[in-house]
Amino acid sequence: MKYLKYLGFLLLAVVIILSIYVAVSEGNYDIKRSRVIKAPVEVVFENVNDFKNWENWSPWFEMDPTIVTSYHDTTSGVGASYSWKGKDGSGSMKTISAKPNKEIIQQVDFNSDSKPEVYWNFTKVDLGTEVTWGMRGKNSFGEKFYWLFKGGIEKNTIPIYDRGLELLEKHILKELKKHSFETKGAVDYGGGFYLYQTVSCKIQDIENKMNEMFPVIEAYMAKNNIAASGKPFTLNHKWDEVNNTAMFSACIPVKERVINTGDVLTGYLKPQKTFKTIFKGDYKFANDAWEAAYNGLAAQGFSEIVGAEPFEIYTVGPRETANPAKWITEIYIPIAH
Numbered sequence: 001m002k003y004l005k006y007l008g009f010l011l012l013a014v015v016i017i018l019s020i021y022v023a024v025s026e027g028n029y030d031i032k033r034s035r036v037i038k039a040p041v042e043v044v045f046e047n048v049n050d051f052k053n054w055e056n057w058s059p060w061f062e063m064d065p066t067i068v069t070s071y072h073d074t075t076s077g078v079g080a081s082y083s084w085k086g087k088d089g090s091g092s093m094k095t096i097s098a099k100p101n102k103e104i105i106q107q108v109d110f111n112s113d114s115k116p117e118v119y120w121n122f123t124k125v126d127l128g129t130e131v132t133w134g135m136r137g138k139n140s141f142g143e144k145f146y147w148l149f150k151g152g153i154e155k156n157t158i159p160i161y162d163r164g165l166e167l168l169e170k171h172i173l174k175e176l177k178k179h180s181f182e183t184k185g186a187v188d189y190g191g192g193f194y195l196y197q198t199v200s201c202k203i204q205d206i207e208n209k210m211n212e213m214f215p216v217i218e219a220y221m222a223k224n225n226i227a228a229s230g231k232p233f234t235l236n237h238k239w240d241e242v243n244n245t246a247m248f249s250a251c252i253p254v255k256e257r258v259i260n261t262g263d264v265l266t267g268y269l270k271p272q273k274t275f276k277t278i279f280k281g282d283y284k285f286a287n288d289a290w291e292a293a294y295n296g297l298a299a300q301g302f303s304e305i306v307g308a309e310p311f312e313i314y315t316v317g318p319r320e321t322a323n324p325a326k327w328i329t330e331i332y333i334p335i336a337h
Contacts, residue, residue, distance in 0.1 A: 031157045032119075032134030035165040039172045040322035041122050041129040045101045047172055048120055048131075050076035051093070057167040059160050064088065093118070114138060131168070133161050178325040179281025181289050183296030189332055191271040192229065195221065195264050196251040198237070203246050207283060210234065213250035220264040221252065229255045233313040235269070251311075269311070274332040275302050279312075282324035293331045308334035 037044055047053045052075045055061055067086035074080045081094035090111060097105040104120040116137030123130040135157065197213045214232055221228065230253035238247040251267065258266045275297045279289035297304065304310075316328040 028136075028138050029154065030134065030136040031154050031161070032132055033158060033161040033165060034130060034132040035162075035169060036125060036127050036130050037165075037169045037172060038128040039169075039176060041101045041124050042322035043172060043176065044129045044131055044168075045104075045122050046323070047168065047175075048122075049080075049095075049098060049104060051080055051082040051095075052076075053171075054082075057164065057171040059164040059167060060084075060086070062163070062167065063160075108135075131165060133165060135161075176282065176323070176325055179279070179285045179288075181292035181296075182278045182280075183293065183300070184276040184278060185296075185300060186302065186335060187274055187276045187332075189269075189272055189274045189276075191269040192253055193255070193257050194233075194251040194253045194267050194269060195226070195258060195260075196235070196249040196267050197264060198247070198249040200238075200245060200247040203239075203241070203244050206246055206248065210250055214252070217250065217252050217264055220260075221254075224258075226254055226258060229253045231313050231315050233311050235267075235309050235311045237309055272334050273337055275300075275304075275335050277331040277333075279329040279331055280325070281327060283327070283329075286329070289329065289331060293333060297333055297335065302335045305334045305336055310334065 047057070052071060055069065061067055064086040067084050070083045072081045075082065076095075078095055078098050081092060083092035084090060091109055093106050093108045095104060095106050097103070101122055103122070106118040106120075107115055108118050109115050114137055116135050119132075119134050119136070121130075121132040121134075123132075195217050197217060199209050199213065201209050220226075232250070232252050235249040235251055236246070237249065238245070240246070249267070251269075254266075257268070260266055275293070277289065277293035277296060279286070279292075281289075294304075310331070310333045312332070313330040314327075315330055316326060318324075318327070321327070
């Protein structure tokens with residue numbers, strides 16, 4: 001009996017010492033992890049800002065496939081929220097602050113004694129976007145006691161955050177590669193006047209030349225108070241893959257003929273029957289898009305007019321969205337009636 005008595009005193013002493021240790025131990029924490037993702041900051045921010053995207057990369061969905069989520073009316077931006085239930089419990093999260101492409105602050109509720117703050121920072125870097133994902137808060141006595149036997153909150157959280165950032169990167173890079181080609185068939189293109197500049201260059205230099213020419217045309221239009229009547233386009237004059245050269249014009253449509261000389265000239269695209277293809281995606285898939293356009297033209301029994309000048313209109317581009325998967329280019333190939 002004495003042994004049991006001493007054992008009871010010993011256990012009590014251990015509990016008291018352990019309780020004192022837990023009570024005086026540091027309860028505040030600030031855990032954060034960072035990763036550079038090769039994607040525009042707008043794209044990364046957009047993926048994190050909308051809770052509906054989290055199922056595509058959240059590490060907790062990988063750890064527990066049984067998780068069931070419930071979304072509220074607002075899922076992105078300030079006031080957005082969602083809740084979940086899984087094998088390890090339930091909880092909810094809401095966005096309390098958001099600075100577009102810079103910062104997001106959220107509050108998470110694990111249905112415990114404390115409600116930590118989750119924060120995201122987004123910084124443009126040479127290789128893309130540096131993303132920092134962190135969580136800060138203060139553990140209650142019960143939570144400190146729990147984490148004492150789990151090795152600490154930092155030890156358990158860091159691997160999860162590292163995995164989450166890895167999955168976020170994989171998801172974003174996969175999304176950026178999405179592209180599609182849709183053949184619309186024969187359409188009548190109305191034509192009209194346009195301002196333009198023409199250049200001959202290596203095929204690989206086309207995009208750089210476009211980026212140089214369009215601003216010159218726009219500056220001329222602004223100086224002379226000329227409004228655009230449509231989206232910018234390029235008119236292809238010559239394409240020589242054997243010699244790796246191309247000749248094309250960068251064009252911006254206008255309502256009427258402009259009398260001008262110098263670096264910016266006026267052209268006229270006559271009304272004509274064309275074969276239209278809609279290309280969605282990054283311009284690096286442009287060659288595939290044109291191949292799809294010509295394949296579609298042949299499949300529908302049409303023939304390109306010999307010596308004709310195909311053109312492509314940039315309906316949605318980098319100025320409208322930084323996400324190349326959302327860029328829309330319309331391809332037109334002149335065909336015989």
